[in-house]
Amino acid sequence: MNRTTLSLVLPVAAGLALGGLLLKPVTTAAQTASQQALAVPNSPIQPLAQETTLDREKVALGKKLFFDPRLSRDNTISCASCHDMAAGGADGVDLSVGIGGARTSVNSPTVLNSGLNFAQFWDGRAATLEEQIDGPVHHPGEMGSNWQEVLSKLRSVPEYVAAFNRIYPGGMQIQSVKDAIATYERSLVTPNARFDRFLKGDSAAINQEERAGYELFSALGCISCHQGRGVGGNMFQRFGVVGNYFKDRGNVTQADYGRYNVTGNDDDLHVFKVPSLRNVELTAPYLHDGSAETLEAVVRIMARYQIGQELQAQEVNQIVAFLKTLTGELEAQGNE
Ligand code: HEC
Numbered sequence: 001m002n003r004t005t006l007s008l009v010l011p012v013a014a015g016l017a018l019g020g021l022l023l024k025p026v027t028t029a030a031q032t033a034s035q036q037a038l039a040v041p042n043s044p045i046q047p048l049a050q051e052t053t054l055d056r057e058k059v060a061l062g063k064k065l066f067f068d069p070r071l072s073r074d075n076t077i078s079c080a081s082c083h084d085m086a087a088g089g090a091d092g093v094d095l096s097v098g099i100g101g102a103r104t105s106v107n108s109p110t111v112l113n114s115g116l117n118f119a120q121f122w123d124g125r126a127a128t129l130e131e132q133i134d135g136p137v138h139h140p141g142e143m144g145s146n147w148q149e150v151l152s153k154l155r156s157v158p159e160y161v162a163a164f165n166r167i168y169p170g171g172m173q174i175q176s177v178k179d180a181i182a183t184y185e186r187s188l189v190t191p192n193a194r195f196d197r198f199l200k201g202d203s204a205a206i207n208q209e210e211r212a213g214y215e216l217f218s219a220l221g222c223i224s225c226h227q228g229r230g231v232g233g234n235m236f237q238r239f240g241v242v243g244n245y246f247k248d249r250g251n252v253t254q255a256d257y258g259r260y261n262v263t264g265n266d267d268d269l270h271v272f273k274v275p276s277l278r279n280v281e282l283t284a285p286y287l288h289d290g291s292a293e294t295l296e297a298v299v300r301i302m303a304r305y306q307i308g309q310e311l312q313a314q315e316v317n318q319i320v321a322f323l324k325t326l327t328g329e330l331e332a333q334g335n336e
Pocket residue numbers: 066071077078079080081082083096097098099104105106107108109110111114117119120121122123129132133136137141142143181185
């Protein structure tokens with residue numbers, strides 16, 4: 001089959017799933033009306049909406065905490081040290097640097113749109129953003145601290161005490177500190193990507209090369225893993241579906257075991273959360289090991305180990321062009 005024409009057939013394929021009969025997907029009148037506006041109806045990728053429901057006071061307080069090095073033992077490292085908004089919510093290095101120059105065992109993922117992830121961390125070991133925060137605060141190679149220490153430092157700042165007393169009935173506690181930071185993270189949504197504008201019906205929002213890239217991304221099956229509002233972040237999959245990435249790369253570490261470290265289940269060896277590809281052009285280097293320096297390199301790796309295909313240079317360029325249309329706007333949310 002001609003790969004480049006397959007993607008536009010996908011919506012029909014969804015309707016075909018039942019016994020090969022050409023069934024029309026069941027839609028309500030309301031769905032039909034809203035989908036008529038979409039350039040690609042029933043796309044497995046959905047546009048992001050502006051985040052408007054969050055308590056702005058909690059967001060502002062959480063933002064202060066996110067940038068506050070008091071959360072680390074020696075007051076040198078804040079969350080933003082490794083999740084820099086100017087670097088797409090990541091840090092631009094293969095492995096991050098924590099207190100005392102320690103290095104993390106995996107690459108720092110972006111915090112942008114992290115509220116959309118169905119689980120947090122590469123191996124999904126934290127169920128929520130609130131639970132995730134325990135990780136960096138305690139990790140000896142990240143912030144190397146503990147909540148008692150953090151709370152006592154934060155309580156010495158009158159502005160924090162006043163803000164927590166105003167916003168939270170119980171004042172400053174572990175839970176309210178986590179709630180404020182997680183609320184700030186949930187505000188880091190990046191709507192208005194050019195691809196979202198295209199999905200919503202503005203067919204001029206992406207050019208021909210980018211569109212060809214989207215069609216390849218669909219036809220090759222990248223979209224079966226990287227999908228939904230986050231273009232990823234909603235399932236676990238093996239890294240190395242076809243071939244053995246880890247054997248080829250060498251120097252296998254415990255971090256490479258992925259979800260196996262969480263479940264102890266052999267089937268989870270080298271299984272990772274499929275990462276979101278929103279704003280991916282901003283967050284090089286790539287992969288949990290930080291080994292792929294460019295989008296071109298990681299697209300070739302994905303095609304080889306997830307799909308079993310060696311791509312032509314032009315195909316790689318088209319997919320990379322498409323990936324760059326997933327860069328959204330942070331400013332629109334009042335964040336920068
Ligand atoms: C020393 C660098 C460093 C610091 C400091 C740090 N992080 Fe991270 N962060 C990372 C790394 C590395 C990972 C991936 C770890 C893993 O998956 O095992 C990560 C993962 C995350 C994730 C999960 C994202 C995803 O897609 O799974 C969130 C959310 C996050 N950090 C928020 C925070 C917050 C909030 C703070 C401050 C309390 C913080 N980080 C401090 C390096 C850091």
